[in-house]
Amino acid sequence: MTTSDLSEPSATGAACQQCSTIEVCGAAISFSVLGEVTAPPLVVLHGGIGCADDCADLASGLETQFRVIRVDSRGHGRSTLGDAELTYQRLEKDVLAVLRHLEMDCTSIIGFSDGGIVGYRLMVSNEINVKKLVTIGADVELEPDAPVRRILEQVTGKSWREKFPASYETYRRLNPEPDFDRLVKCAVKMWLDSTATGFPDKIENLPGADVLVIRGDRDHLFSRQAAVDLVNRIDHCSFANIPLAGHEAHKEQPAIVERCVLEFLCS
Template sequence: MDHFDHQSGHFLEIDGASLYYEVVGQETGPALVLLHGGFGDMEDFNVLVPDLARRFRVIGVDSRGHGKSTLGGAPLTYERLQGDVERLVGQLGLDRYDILGFSDGGIVAYRMAARDSSAIRRLVTVGAHWELREDDPVREILSKVTAESWRAKFPSTYDSYQRLNPEPDFDAFAGAVVRMWLDAGPSGYPGDAVEKISCRSLIARGEDDHLASRDQISESARRIRGATALTIPGAGHAAFQDQPALFLRSLSEFLE
């Protein structure tokens, strides 16, 4: 199998939610965990997975509430998503692994990599904030998102959610995601904790990303010791989808 299909995976029960995951690629290859963005699911990475599966044991997971994973009754936070992924990698017995996180998935990856006991060997983020200050204009953009506005602007992601989710309630799900985005407490963005990240790191953004500014990504690279900042020309927020060949080339060089 060289792609995610939402048919060949498994569920892991965690704190009142069923977490869906799939493993594709080389069984004995180095592990690479992929974490998608808000309102997305693991299939968002299928533009990359066939290439990555030639070398890696690729693990895809639908974040709590997304795709085939249920939301559960507890508040949705980056801290909770972090705990979910850490439980999953423990279940899979991954002593060392690489991680690629997009947007919300990148924020979770930052939190994971900042832990003293982190088993992450190499970290790649795309369009991911390490903090969201109160005066950041992106906060206002995110605060205006509603279930209705998302359905109207991104109908394909809504259709995927309705098709995949075992317990669909898009209004409740959308509200939970927006509250997570706006969380300014310790369960939210990692903030200064990114300075504790010691693994090799590649911090990427699309040239035209309206959510993750060039200054934000540059600051991330400055705060993370030895990190490399990467700008993907001709790409927006989902840079790996907009320019998959360019992104894969840079990613392959970094993961060599």
């Protein structure tokens, strides 16, 4: 494992941002750290075909109270894809590698969409102590007959570029080894993975788990019923159904989501 680091002092000199890359299983995984070194750690994980910058506004509201670690998922943002198969299990192991590099064995996690699924996997695995977990627009399973499966099956690099041109341009600007069509193809396979490398299992076996599930009321990828069913499966689980928001509730209703997250993490 090799690393490269760039540290940037804050305006006050109290906090320090470290932009780093570590080599993990054939890929360069990019992450950044911002906040007081002595503050409790908080990992922020973005969604599919996105990047760590997508959660910048949410993270910035937490940096005064937490040491915020933002990770670009393998193949996304500033991280390279490498040759290993892209799976939720692989993303989980990449995050673990970052945390071990930072010598952290206990953290809270915020995960949006794919990042939330990785968060569930990290909590279930017990490889680290996940103190609290916040997920946004993230389910723990994909049923064979779920309508969202048909939506995901039809996603291609071309369709994504046409529907989300800004997302594509950000990827092209940031990624050191851009191959967008390959990334999307790998991501779709990951989204549809029904094996042990995909969605987490044994989600009910989380003694002492402290989870906040957030969903936008107009989220077409994570139904209200699926969210309620999930919340009922987890002990000590809170639920926030955000009005007038879709899948990206943290962007569409940032003030409401930030308040929910802060109150949950600091309680």
